[in-house]
Amino acid sequence: MATRDREPSRATSLTFLERFGWDLLLGSIAAFYVLAVPYTKVEESFNVQANHDILYHRHHIEKYDHLEFPGVVPRTFIGALAISLLTSPAVLVINFLHLPKVYALIAVRLVLGGFILAALWYFRVQVRRKFGGQVEAFFVILTALQFHLLFYCTRPLPNIFALGLVILAYAFWLKGNSVATLQLLIFATTVFRCDTLLLLGPIGLELLLTKSISLWEAIKCGCLTACSCIGLTLLVDTIMWRKLLWPELEVFWFNSVLNKSSEWGTHAFHWYFTSAIPRSLLVAYPLCLVGLLLDRRILRYVLPVFSFVLLYSKLPHKELRFIIGSIPIFNVSAAIAASRIYNNRKKKVWRWLFVIMLGLVFVSLGCTAITFMASYDNYPGAYALKSLHQIGQNSSTTDQWIHIDSFAAMSGISRFCESNIPWRYSKEEGILVEEYHHRNFSYLINEHPKIDGFRCLFAVHGFSRIRIRTSFPPIVLLKEPKVYVHGNIKNQYISHSEWPGC
Secondary structure, three states: OOOHHHHHHHHHHHHHHHHHHHHHHHHHHHHHHHHHHOOOHHHHHHHHHHHHHHHHOOOOOHOHHHHOOOOOOOOOOOOHHHHHHHHHHHHHHHHOOOOOOOOHHHHHHHHHHHHHHHHHHHHOOOOOHHHHHHHHHHHHHHHOOHHHHHHHOOOOOOHHHHHHHHHHHHHHHOOHHHHHHHHHHHHHHHHHHHHHHHHHHHHHHHHOOOOOOOOHHHHHHHHHHHHHHHHHHHHHHHHHHHHOOOOOHHHHHHHHOOOOHHHOOOOOHHHHHHHHHHHHHHHHHHHHHHHHHHHHHHHHHHHHHHHHHHHHHOOOOOOHHHHHHHHHHHOOOOOHHHHHHHHHOOOOHHHHHHHHHHHHHHHHHHHHHHHHHHHHHHOOHHHHHHHHHHHHHHOOOOEEEEEEOOHHHHOEEEEEEEEOOOOOEEOOOOHHHHHHHOOOOOOEEOOOOOOEEEEEEEEEEEEEEEOOOOOOOOOEEEEEEEEEEEEEOOOHHOOOOOOOOO
8 A cells, every 4th residue: 555655746746747747857957057157248239238227217218328328229128128017026035135136137147047948848838749748858869969059048148038029939939820820930929039031931932832821811910910019019119219210120121131140240051051050950960861861850940940940041140149040950950860869779780870869969069169168268257247246345444346248248337336435437439558547447347458557456267269189178169358457556455465467
């Protein structure tokens, strides 16, 4: 009787692990990335500052950062408003405990990551329903081995807000709900990323060709959803920007019509297929191609997503985050191949494929570890400000005025990194190096090693490049000074022995 009593609880335990084990794995990895690297870079600056201002300035829009530093093109506040609303209870606790504001940034990122992982969970449910539980398991394993999706899923980029909607659209696509698929993709296109149109087009065409939706129903759905979404963004962003504005229309005009995004660098047409996707998928890259041969059902899903990347390749300015929405579908195809190889691993030819796959898994794990270590050292501006706060916090009770140059601001510093009295901050742009000694700044955080009238207090190293060598370890990450912290020579506290020196 005692044995029989234990059996149901064991079954319940297994069910719990089956239901939540994969979520715990992916969530733990994403949370680790947040806690290890809580800072953000220039690409995330708008939404990071918007979250800060909504949480701390609330209805005092005149104090918001975007009015002083609007950026190259305007972005929508809708994502920041939603995340800030969900994060506000945690921020109230953080403020009550008088914790540094960087904890609020961590909370913001965890909430965003929770939304993306929830969308990924629903997508996995549909993968399991259509392709089986083993394919879902390999999908999770491959996703966990990869660096970029879980690292980026907590970063408040317009691409990531759109990614959550795209993943949900994939889930409804697998489920067979064509209307919801189109609605989510249209929402992502009109509100967060206009370039999602390049994904909406191929998927919409696939739905029409397979007669999953009629032309009239697609037109009706498209028009109603687009008008609703445009009305929403016009209402919210006109208030926040204090002018009539549809942000993604301006982004579309800037990037696609004027093609000014190429001023930030260009890559060859094939770059996504020969560099970005291999780095993001790792072992899943060859497995994805094998999966297309092993299961014809996945072809109808991979082909439109492949077309999206192909169309995007025509734009000269390329970044991995632009096509990050393609990774989940490619991973499903790879998971199908991994599942088939695993099931047939005892057969002669398949045994070698299984050994090769295992080898590539370990290579992928190593690549992810190296990429993480390089990314960890990519925020020298934030580390410099943190060190300045720690070393200089007891140096004076008078106001300490810190000037942060553009490079430092782009390499990790946001308003979440700022502290209270006696610290004051300036991000004034356009100051020449020769002019600093005429200003009354107490400290400078910038990329220049020497500045007249200031003493270099310490330097922060950042990732430079990877070097491969014949000795152990075979791969070395090289760092070099990136950001320098200077103290005004008129400030009596800069000679304090705690300053490391440059």
